[in-house]
Amino acid sequence: MEATWRYTGQKPVKIKKFLQSLGMGHRLFNEIKKGQGQFLVDHRVVRPTTQILPNQPLTIKVAPEPADPTVAVSHEPLKVVYEDDSWLVIDKPAGVTSVPGPSITNGTVLNRVKGHLEKQGSEDLRPHLITRLDRFTSGLLLVAKHHVASSMISQQVQQHRMLKEYTAVVSGRFADGHGIIDQPIVRREGQAARIIAPDGQQAVTEYWVEDQEPDWARLRLQLHTGRTHQIRVHLASKGHPLIGDHLYGGDLTRADHQLLHASRLAFLDPFSREQLTFTSPLPEEFNEF
Template identity: 90%
Template structure:
């Protein structure tokens, strides 16, 4: 894997500082420094302590990642919304898991991406899911094709600078068109469902009412944190469980799974330094609302 950036600063800067400003983590830098790759300035291999001058190009070269033998290969359908040398944006249908687990060892998005990369003849065969969705949540997932991309975007994920928007249909009506739920979410041993609890991690969900009927509302939601089941827990705690969400008391007469769709994702591409934004239209299950 090879990537090049042009340094546009006015003063000389060390390679490490420049790469950190682009998002690279300490671990990846140290791996390259210790021989698992190399740095090039003006197409010449240089030491990690080298300073880059204004307008000089910096290139990193890293060996491809071999396949993880514990992850099976699947050639089941994969809807790719966007692809370049570093990223895949996948539009996941409801009912497909993001990653293998105790009950699903194959056919997940991770398995399918691995199969897709094999079919494309990719040298890197260890994809990294940057975002994940519950099995019955549909919509957009971001996948890094290699560990350099995964490292470069990790700061945006950790600092919640990646925009993630969802659409959902919930029970009940809202008096206000906009609101913010700021309630900590905790895990309880032996339970799948999360709970609102003082000892939980901070979780913030913002929502806008797009439409509502007699006893339902369609919402646009934005995650400001990324907790497991966050939207489902927050809406249920507010008295508005998602339609079809059996785990959190949703109405199962109108849908057989939670009506939750990851409709938009936007992030700063650390390679091109451009904002990339992708949207996904609502699945058919939302048509009745």
């Protein structure tokens, strides 16, 4: 894998500082430093302590990641919304799991992406899911096609700078059209469901009521943190479980799975330095409801 950036600053800067400003994590920098790749300035191999001058190009070269033999290859359908040398944006249908687990070892998004890359003849066959969705949540998720991309976007993930918006249909009526739920979430040992608890991890969900009917509402939601089941737990704790959510007390007579869809995704591409934004239309089951 090879990537190049041009330094546009006014004063000389060390390679490490420049790459950190672009988002590169310490682990990847140290791997390249220890011989698992190369740094090049003006197409010449240089030491990691080299300073870059204004307007000079910096290139990194990293060997491809070998495939993980424990991840099976699947050639089942994969709806690709966007693809370039570093990223895949996938529109996942409800019912498909994001990654393999003890009960589902094949057919997941990860298995399908591996099959997609293998079919393309890619040298990098160890994709990294940057965002994940519950099995019965549909919509957009982001995949890094190699570990350099995964490292370069890690700061955006950790600092919650990626935009992730969802559409949900929930029970009940809302007194206000907008609100923020800031309640910590924890998983108790032996339980599948998460709960609100003082000793949990911070979780913040913002919502806007876009359609209010007598006994249900359609919401637009934005995640400011990324906890497992966060939207489902937060809304259920307020007496507004998602329609069809079997785990958190949703109405199962009106939908056979939770009506939750990842409808909007945006992030700063650390390679092109451009903001990329994607949207996904609501699945048919929302329209039927």
